[in-house]
Amino acid sequence: MLFSLLSFFLPIAAITWDVKPEMLTIGSVTIRWYGVLFSSGFFLGYILMSRMFMREYRPITDMEPLTFYMIGGTIIGMRLGHCLFYQPDYYLANPLEILQIWKGGYASHGAVVGISIALWLYARNRPAQPFLWIIDRIAIVTALAAFLIRTGNFFNHEMIGHQTDLPWAVIFTQRDLLPRHPSQLYEALCYIFTFILMRFIYNRYDAKTPNGLLLGVFFICIFGARFVVEFTKENQVAFESALPINMGQILSIPLVALGTFLVIRALRNPVITPEKPTTFGTNKPRTNGASSKKKNVAR
Numbered sequence: 592m593l594f595s596l597l598s599f600f601l602p603i604a605a606i607t608w609d610v611k612p613e614m615l616t617i618g619s620v621t622i623r624w625y626g627v628l629f630s631s632g633f634f635l636g637y638i639l640m641s642r643m644f645m646r647e648y649r650p651i652t653d654m655e656p657l658t659f660y661m662i663g664g665t666i667i668g669m670r671l672g673h674c675l676f677y678q679p680d681y682y683l684a685n686p687l688e689i690l691q692i693w694k695g696g697y698a699s700h701g702a703v704v705g706i707s708i709a710l711w712l713y714a715r716n717r718p719a720q721p722f723l724w725i726i727d728r729i730a731i732v733t734a735l736a737a738f739l740i741r742t743g744n745f746f747n748h749e750m751i752g753h754q755t756d757l758p759w760a761v762i763f764t765q766r767d768l769l770p771r772h773p774s775q776l777y778e779a780l781c782y783i784f785t786f787i788l789m790r791f792i793y794n795r796y797d798a799k800t801p802n803g804l805l806l807g808v809f810f811i812c813i814f815g816a817r818f819v820v821e822f823t824k825e826n827q828v829a830f831e832s833a834l835p836i837n838m839g840q841i842l843s844i845p846l847v848a849l850g851t852f853l854v855i856r857a858l859r860n861p862v863i864t865p866e867k868p869t870t871f872g873t874n875k876p877r878t879n880g881a882s883s884k885k886k887n888v889a890r
Contacts, residue, residue: 632736664709672701781816801861810850
């Protein structure tokens with residue numbers, strides 16, 4: 592209804608998007624916009640997480656294993672999510688093709704599962720970085736990465752929207768010559784807004800951010816936006832046409848519900864991880880001179 596009213600009052604036009612997915616080619620190597628933007632998410636995420644670690648007196652040396660867990664959890668989760676949520680029959684019949692990640696096929700809902708498992712494994716032996724503490728902060732940088740990935744989808748001419756006559760409709764020349772919703776940009780704008788909101792919350796509470804609050808905001812905003820924007824998008828696989836809502840929306844509902852629960856719990860019964868629980872660069876408890884003297888006297 593809203594889109595119909597806007598198209599009535601605004602002049603009909605369309606933006607032709609004819610940028611190729613390939614950024615440049617060097618010999619036999621082709622660099623694509625999507626790959627650059629995807630990897631930029633990890634690069635910027637590393638910088639932001641490093642600053643949060645230093646700000647909250649966590650060992651900066653933990654950034655290396657954390658990055659390893661994040662890359663593994665993201666790629667494995669995104670790939671398996673697509674294979675199992677969207678094309679299970681095909682990939683279960685051709686399991687080796689699951690490993691062919693260069694052919695594309697990723698799912699953000701799968702990334703949530705993969706990253707969650709990876710961070711749980713990471714946090715097991717790090718009492719100063721409990722699961723909700725670390726995933727809260729990872730959620731901030733993930734929102735930024737999601738913005739970059741959806742921008743990459745736009746450059747790839749994929750995840751396109753339904754045909755429309757809105758003035759900001761986009762013609763994706765690599766797909767067809769029909770004016771369509773730039774659904775990738777709708778999501779990208781929502782995701783960058785979520786990133787800004789989460790940074791504002793983190794800066795306000797700083798190290799006293801209640802555990803689970805940022806993750807809850809992430810789930811509500813990211814997957815709430817995903818649910819709404821899906822109404823403007825073409826289905827990714829054929830079986831979704833027979834569903835009342837598509838698979839992306841079905842998978843988003845429980846995450847929005849979980850996000851709501853996390854936010855309510857964090858605000859009603861806040862659990863805060865101490866800002867300086869360890870000596871910088873180690874996970875051993877911090878001691879001061881007075882306590883050391885008492886221990887010596889007790890002996």
